[in-house]
Amino acid sequence: MAPGGKTIREDFAEILRLVRPGARVLDVGCEDGELLELLTREKRVDGQGLEISPAGVAACLAKGLAVVQGDGDRDLDHFPTRAFDYAILSKTLQQMREPRHVLSELLRIADQAIVSVPNFGHWRMRLSLMARGRMPETRALPDPWYATPNIHLCTLRDFTDLCRELDLRVDACAALSDGKAARQIVPDGLLENWRSETALFLLSRRAETPDAAAPQNLFGEVELPKPDGPAPKSRPRRKKR
């Protein structure tokens, strides 16, 4: 799949699965453009990246990707309303100065947002804090407190509360954990807040979709593409809104 037989990051594999072919995609915090490149190749998306680090931007440009050097906290405001089909924010919301603003901006700019967040309510976090009395350092959040870029961590429940407050609908949610297949979950479930290490959300604006259906089963029934394996099977098109 990925060039050089590289393993695809698990959240990238899921995002790849969610995105409609040919869609307009904004990847906020696109780093070296790995996901955009994947989406461009596999889904022929019209992609645009936003990245703060000069090295990341240079890498994207060298790959021929459209990328703007900028800051997700400040630069989203300059994008027009509904300019994209998807805005993607992969494991970076917790690094934003104003996650609430960023989240609402994502869903102003795009019809749907794909957001993944590490769950601070995961049992490893709780156990680590309880047993050691120190800020947890786990495989999902490995940095010590003084060096972590994560300044706004939340639990699954915190995140769904914020979505509710911003009047966002969860179209789908999957739990991701290292090495295991993605699992479709109901993010409000009590148990999920304990056992989901990272959660990936597909969100849309509730106000514009009155027939808010239950979260659709977008995960789980298709096997994760194995590293070096064939491309994932094309998915049935989502119901058009």
Next chain:
Amino acid sequence: MDAGADATPEIEIGGGTWKSPASKPLRLDSGAKLEPLEIGYRTYGRLNETKTNAILVCHALTGDQHAASVNPVTGRPGWWDAVIGPGRPLDPQRYFIIVTNVIGGCMGSTGPASINPKTGQPYSLSFPVITIADMVRAQAMLIDALGIETLFAVVGGSMGGMQVLQWAADYPEKLFSAVCIAAAPRHSAQNIAFHEVGRQAIMADPDWRGGPYESQGVRPEKGLAVARMAAHITYLSEAALQRKFGRELQRDGLSWGFDADFQVESYLRHQGSSFVDRFDANSYLYITRALDYFDLAAAHGGVLAEAFRKARGVRFCVLSFSSDWLYPTAESRDIVRALNAAGCRASFAEIETDKGHDAFFLEEPVFHQALRGFFTSAAQARGL
């Protein structure tokens, strides 16, 4: 430039002087007309059959059409040899690269030193005041005359970048992509202030003679040299000047006088005196004025994004240099935000360098990689 030139393939070089037909004068923003219009230009490479591989390169304030070949006046290599050439980001083996001398210039395009057909004398100050949009309108006439409907790209740094923005505003349908380097959407108060120093230096030189110095057989060389010296400081960063010269002296010990004691003084004097050999003082007045008048947002109801409203189909790349204090990154960021707001497909990078504004002339690997990446993917999309 390079000693191993024997390995580089022959590049077709063309161009010359284009004259507008009598029926087509250049209409200027000021309301005046320029006729006949002449444009000095150079081309590198060959136009493909479908005429889809043409790139227009726009030069900066004191540049000219000799971007990638030896300058006939100075005998020095082209000013963008680092970027244009076989294996370089703008490869004439792949693209047909057109470089024009701007109107108001002094390298073959109609400017204040050209003969005014009405008087038989050089225009001098009777040359109409021109704008960046006028320069671009003249380029568009040449592109039309060359039979090119759509440019694969328009590229330029500094004032060249402003022409790129003007192209996007005025002729978006003629562009496939646009690359704006180290530029700004308008001239700031500081930019205008530095230019005013330069103009005053020229006009204070007794040899300026109120404008028509050419017919009197003199040239305001001292004034033009001072103008260049002041401007040259703005093209370099403080760090670059410090690294290059520090407080190094020309000779052992101070002269206790006003000779060029410091190396930086001698360097600037050299910049000034070599400049007057290749540039016309009145051209300097007119082109700096065109820059000062440039304000793309003002021409579009005060909203920069409006300038790009029709350019949604154009692929943009905006690049700035971290140590450029003439047109700092914030200016490029304004351009990018306006492009985003207008719904244009845009890339933007701030290139880390301590070389200041002039970095766009130099070997800057990250800058060149960015250009290469952008052009390669645009060429793919264009089917080149």
